[in-house]
Amino acid sequence: MAIPAAWYAQGEGLRWWDGARWTGMRVKDGRPGVDWITADRPTALFVSSALFFVAGAIHLFLVAFNPFYLVTGSLFLGLGFFWLFGALHVRRVLRIPAPTTAPVVLDILRPLPGEQEGPGAGWFPVSPTVGRWWTGTRWSEYTWTRFGIRPTFHGARSFRTLLWVEGAFVGLGVLMVVAGIVVMAVAPEAMATGIGVIVIVVGAVLLLLGVLLLALSPISRRPLVIPSAPPAAVSPAAG
Structure with missing residues (x-):
């Protein structure tokens, strides 16, 4: 018999069961929220981790030719560990045994589907x-x-955080491009020029990524934030 989607006691609080698996949405200390990282499958997180580890290893190998690669290599390795820990956390949540108790209904979590x-x-x-x-x-x-089915109590906060991150990408990208140009202008030596080019390329990538994400932010907002207007006069969709 299928277990219905609902909030169930799990650990020190409640966690949302979507009818097939546990999710990263939870209630702790009487407040709904979300885990520090959540995903429906850990596969993409493991792949991202592996890619960053490979990139980090390559950059550390290149330190012998240019010391600046130590910075980028360390950054890539740090991101690799971040995604690895995230993937392990998601896998741990998905492996929690299915709920065996009755659903928990709190006023703060209503109206329910x-x-x-x-x-x-x-x-x-x-x-x-x-x-x-x-x-x-x-x-x-x-x-x-x-x-x-997914709760979105964290949606507005997550969307604001997303905008801050996207803005940070743009700002950091601009700073890195400017820094690279300055390095190439004031220190024309071959090594300095190489470092400047690397900084400019990385900055340009961050800048383009930030601009692209900001352009797509209206799309990412829709599933996270409650609409300000009632639904159009159309038939409900099949859920």
């Missing part, structure tokens, strides 16, 4: 791949995707 407060309740699309539960009078904090 399926709760109706007026006519026209249902799942309505907020993006091409995400729907959100409309109770008939208000939006809930729950969305559905192909992976299952």
Whole structure:
């Protein structure tokens, strides 16, 4: 018998079970939140970790030719460990045994999916791949995707953090490009020129990545933040 999607006691708080697996959404000290990293599968995180480890190893090998590679190599290795620890955490959560107790319902977690407060309740699309539960009078904090039903109590905070990170990419990219140009201008030696080129290239990549992510931020906002308007007068989507 399938275990319904709901909040269940797990550890020192509650954790969201989506009907098939545990998720990174949890309630601790009476407040809903999310783990420091969450994903539906750890595979992509393991792959990212491996790629950064390989890049770090290559850069450390190149230290013999240019000491600056020690900085970039250390950065890549640090990112490799970050994604590795994240993947291990996600795998640990997914391996927690399925819940055996009754679901827990707290007022702070309502309205839950399926709760109706007026006519026209249902799942309505907020993006091409995400729907959100409309109770008939208000939006809930729950969305559905192909992976299952997900709470989004952390959504607004996560979106603000995402904007800060994207802005940091842009700012850091600009600083690195300027720094690389300055290095090449004031120290025309071959080694300094090589360092300047590397700094400019890395800065340009960060700048382009930040600009791209900022351009896509309206799309990433839809599944995270509750819409300000009620759903359009269309039939609810099948959840």
